[in-house]
Amino acid sequence: MPLKSIEDISFAYGLNHYSVDKPLKDLLKTYTNLKNDFTELGKFVGSEVYESAYRVDLESRPRLVNWSASGERVDYVWIDPFEKFILNELIIKYGVNRYPFDNGTWHDHYTGIYLIGDPGVACILTITIQTAYALYKYGEGEIKERYKNLIGVGNRVEFGATWFTEPQGGSDLGANSTLAMKVSEGKYLLSGYKYFASGAGIADVSLVSAKTEKDKEGAKGLSLYLVPRYNSSGKLNYFIRRLKQKSGTNSVPTGEVELMNSEAYLIGKESEGIYYIMEDLTVSRLSNAMGALGIARKAYLEALGFARNRSAFGKKVIEYPLMIRDLLEMEVSIEGGMALAYKAINEFQKSINSRPPYSKEYHYARFLTHIAKNLTAEISSKVTQMAMEVFGGIGFLDEFPIERWHREALITPIWEGTSNIQALDMLESMIKKKAHEVYLEDLKYLVEESYDKNFTRKLFNNAIELMKWFSGLSIRDAEFYSKDFLRQQGNLLSSILLNNLAFQSGDELYDLVSKQYYRLYVEKKELELTDKYNEIISIHGGV
Numbered sequence: 001m002p003l004k005s006i007e008d009i010s011f012a013y014g015l016n017h018y019s020v021d022k023p024l025k026d027l028l029k030t031y032t033n034l035k036n037d038f039t040e041l042g043k044f045v046g047s048e049v050y051e052s053a054y055r056v057d058l059e060s061r062p063r064l065v066n067w068s069a070s071g072e073r074v075d076y077v078w079i080d081p082f083e084k085f086i087l088n089e090l091i092i093k094y095g096v097n098r099y100p101f102d103n104g105t106w107h108d109h110y111t112g113i114y115l116i117g118d119p120g121v122a123c124i125l126t127i128t129i130q131t132a133y134a135l136y137k138y139g140e141g142e143i144k145e146r147y148k149n150l151i152g153v154g155n156r157v158e159f160g161a162t163w164f165t166e167p168q169g170g171s172d173l174g175a176n177s178t179l180a181m182k183v184s185e186g187k188y189l190l191s192g193y194k195y196f197a198s199g200a201g202i203a204d205v206s207l208v209s210a211k212t213e214k215d216k217e218g219a220k221g222l223s224l225y226l227v228p229r230y231n232s233s234g235k236l237n238y239f240i241r242r243l244k245q246k247s248g249t250n251s252v253p254t255g256e257v258e259l260m261n262s263e264a265y266l267i268g269k270e271s272e273g274i275y276y277i278m279e280d281l282t283v284s285r286l287s288n289a290m291g292a293l294g295i296a297r298k299a300y301l302e303a304l305g306f307a308r309n310r311s312a313f314g315k316k317v318i319e320y321p322l323m324i325r326d327l328l329e330m331e332v333s334i335e336g337g338m339a340l341a342y343k344a345i346n347e348f349q350k351s352i353n354s355r356p357p358y359s360k361e362y363h364y365a366r367f368l369t370h371i372a373k374n375l376t377a378e379i380s381s382k383v384t385q386m387a388m389e390v391f392g393g394i395g396f397l398d399e400f401p402i403e404r405w406h407r408e409a410l411i412t413p414i415w416e417g418t419s420n421i422q423a424l425d426m427l428e429s430m431i432k433k434k435a436h437e438v439y440l441e442d443l444k445y446l447v448e449e450s451y452d453k454n455f456t457r458k459l460f461n462n463a464i465e466l467m468k469w470f471s472g473l474s475i476r477d478a479e480f481y482s483k484d485f486l487r488q489q490g491n492l493l494s495s496i497l498l499n500n501l502a503f504q505s506g507d508e509l510y511d512l513v514s515k516q517y518y519r520l521y522v523e524k525k526e527l528e529l530t531d532k533y534n535e536i537i538s539i540h541g542g543v
Contacts, residue, residue: 006051010401011305012298013050015543017115018042021297022540023335024111026505027342031107038111041094045115050298052086053118053251054401062253064201064243075240077201077253087124087159090116091152097129098151101136106349107342110290117294119408119415120251124159126287127199130280131160131207134224137355138268138276143186143226146205161199161206162280163227163257166192171421173209173274174219178259180210188212188225189261200240200255204229207280208264209273222273225264238262248407275356282366285373285416286348289341292380292412296334299387299405303327304543306391306402317390321529326390327537328527329520330383335510336517337376339497340490344368360438367435370426371490374419374483377412384409423482431475436467443496451502451511456495459518463492491521509535 006013018024018038028034060080068074090096096112099105109129113122132150135143148154169175178192190210199206208227231237241256268276304327307318317323347365354362384406388395395402413419429435443460450456470478470485478485498514501507512532519525535541 006054006401009399010050010054010302011309012301012401013046015046015301016042017046017117017297017301020301020539020542022542023338024114026501026507026510026540027338028107028111030501030504031342031346032105036099036104036108038115041096041112041115044089044094045117048082049086049090049116049118049121050401052080052082053121054404056080056083056120057248057250057404058398061250062201062243064240064253064255066240073236073239075201075236075238077240077243077255079202079251079253083121083251086121088157090121090125091128091157095152097125097132098153100129100352101132101147101151102153106286106352107345110286110341110345113287114290114294114297117291117298118251119291119295119411120249122287122291122294123198123249123252124202126284126291127162127203128158128160130162130283131205131226133283134207134267134276134280135226137279137352138224139226143265143267146226149204158204159199159202161197161203162284163194163197163200163206164209164277165194165196167195171417173222173277174217176209176211176222178208178210180212180223180225180264182212186266188264188266190225190227190259190264191261192259194257194259196244196254197240197257198252198254200243200257201253207267208259209277210264212270216271219274221271222277223270224267224273224276226267227259227262227264231263247410248404249411272356275358278366281416282348282369285369285422286341286345288412288416289337289344289369289372289376292376292409293334293337293341295405295409295412296330296337296380296383299384299402299409300327300330300334301543302402302405303330303387303390304537304539323390324533324537325527325529326386328516328533330386331537331539332513332516332520332527333379333383335513336491336494336498336521337372337379339501340368340494341372341376343493343497344372358433360433360435363429363433363435364438364442366433367426367429367439370422370429371486371493373416374413374422374486375490375494377409377419378487380409380412381406419483423486424479426486427478427482436471440464440467443493446496446500449503450496450499451508451514452499455511455515455518456499459492459496459522462522463489466492488522491517495522507540509540512536 063078065076099108132147135147149158180188206227209222211221239258244254310317351362351365447456447460495518502510
C-alpha cells in the first residue's frame with residue numbers, strides 16, 4: 001500500500017503538477033491548441049506516481065530472479081506492485097504512449113514524460129514507445145501489429161526495450177559485435193552481449209542491433225531486429241546476467257543481456273539499422289530533454305514550497321532577496337529549457353514521415369534535438385543542485401524527496417549519448433546535411449513573430465556571427481569547440497523562443513523571462529531584480 005506520511009516530507013506531493021504549470025500550458029496552447037487536457041494526469045503524477053517513485057528508490061528496487069522453484073531458468077525481474085499499477089495506469093488510463101498514434105501528437109506524449117518526472121518510470125515508457133515507433137514505421141505484418149500492445153490499444157499491455165550498447169563500444173555503435181545469422185526470410189538467430197539493457201526482465205519485446213557476417217564494417221553494417229522475450233517454442237530467448245547497481249533511475253531495471261542463438265525478426269532492410277536507430281535515439285533524446293526538465297520542475301516545486309514555509313531569523317526564507325534571486329534563476333532556466341525542448345519536438349513532429357535518406361526537415365529536427373538534449377540536461381543538474389541548497393542540511397538526507405531529484409538529474413547528461421556525443425552529432429548534421437541553413441531560415445521567421453523585435457533581431461545577428469565563426473574553423477577546431485558552440489547557439493535560440501512565446505501567448509511576462517535568460521546564459525551577467533519576480537517564481541501565478 002502507498003505510504004501515508006509523504007505529505008509531511010514533501011512540498012510537491014499533493015499538487016496537481018499540470019494545473020500549477022502555466023508555462024507548460026502556454027507552450028501546449030502554442031503547439032497543439034490544448035487539444036488534450038492533462039489535468040487528471042497532473043493530479044495522478046502529483047500523488048500516486050510521486051509516492052511510488054519515492055518508495056521504489058528508497059526501499060523497493062527491482063530484483064533479478066534467475067531460477068524458478070522447479071529449477072527452470074526464468075530471468076525475471078520483480079518490480080514493486082505499486083509501480084506496476086502506476087505503469088499500467090499511465091499506459092491504459094492516461095494514454096501517455098498513445099498520443100502520437102491516436103488523437104494527439106508527440107508534444108502530448110512528451111508532456112506526459114515531463115509531468116511524470118521520475119526518469120525510471122519515464123524510461124520504461126520511452127523504451128516502450130521507441131519500440132512501438134520502429135514497428136509502426138518500419139515493421140511489416142504481424143511484427144508491425146505488436147506496436148498496438150506497446151501503446152495501450154491492443155489486447156494487453158506490453159513493454160518494449162532498446163538494446164544497442166555493448167561493453168567494447170559504448171556510444172560507438174559501429175563497434176557492435178553481436179552477430180545475426182539468417183535462418184529463413186525475415187528470421188534470424190542473434191548471438192552477442194548487450195551491456196546497458198534497460199527494461200531487462202520486464203520487456204516483452206526488444207529492439208536489438210546486430211550485424212550479419214556479410215555486413216560492411218562500422219555503423220553502416222548494422223541491422224535492427226525485434227527480439228521477443230520467449231522464442232517460438234515458449235522458452236526463454238536470452239539470459240540476464242545481472243542488474244546494474246545505479247545511483248538513480250531505480251524504477252527501471254537495467255541489466256546485462258546475453259543473446260545465445262536468440263530468435264529475432266528483421267525490421268526494415270538489412271544494413272539500414274543505423275538509420276532506424278538514430279531515429280529511435282531522436283525519440284529518446286527528446287524524452288531525455290523533457291524528462292530532465294520534469295526532474296528540475298519537481299525539485300523546484302519542492303524548493304518553492306520549502307522557501308514559503310520555512311522561517312529563519314524572524315521571517316520566511318522566501319522574503320530574503322538572495323532566496324528570491326535563486327528561485328528566479330531556477331525558474332528562468334526551466335522556462336528557457338522548456339521553450340527549446342518544445343521547439344525541437346515540434347520540428348520532429350513535422351518530420352516523422354521522412355525516411356532514409358531523409359528530408360532537410362528531419363535533419364533540422366535532429367540538429368535541434370542535440371542542442372535541446374544538452375542544454376536541458378545542464379539545466380536539470382544545475383536547478384536540482386540549487387534546490388537542494390534551499391533546504392540546507394536536510395536537503396542532503398535521503399529521507400526527503402529533494403535529495404533524490406539531484407541524483408536523478410545527473411543521468412540526463414549521460415543517457416542517450418553524452419554531451420560530447422551530442423555535440424559531435426550536431427556537427428555531423430551541419431557538415432553533411434546542412435541543417436544549420438534551415439535553422440537560420442527558421443530564426444528569421446521566429447524573430448518576425450516575436451514580442452520585442454529589436455531585441456530578437458540583435459540575438460539573430462549574434463547567432464549569424466557565431467555561425468560564421470564556427471563555419472570558418474578547421475574540422476579539428478570545430479570538434480574542439482563544438483560543445484561551446486552548441487551551448488551558445490542553444491541559449492540564443494532559447495532567448496528568442498521565450499520572446500516568441502510572449503508574442504504567441506499575449507503574456508508580456510515571457511518577454512521579461514526572455515531577457516533575464518539572455519542576461520544569465522548569453523551575457524553571463526547577474527539577473528536583474530524586477531518587481532515582477534513574484535509572478536515569475538510562482539510559475540506565473542500557478543502556485
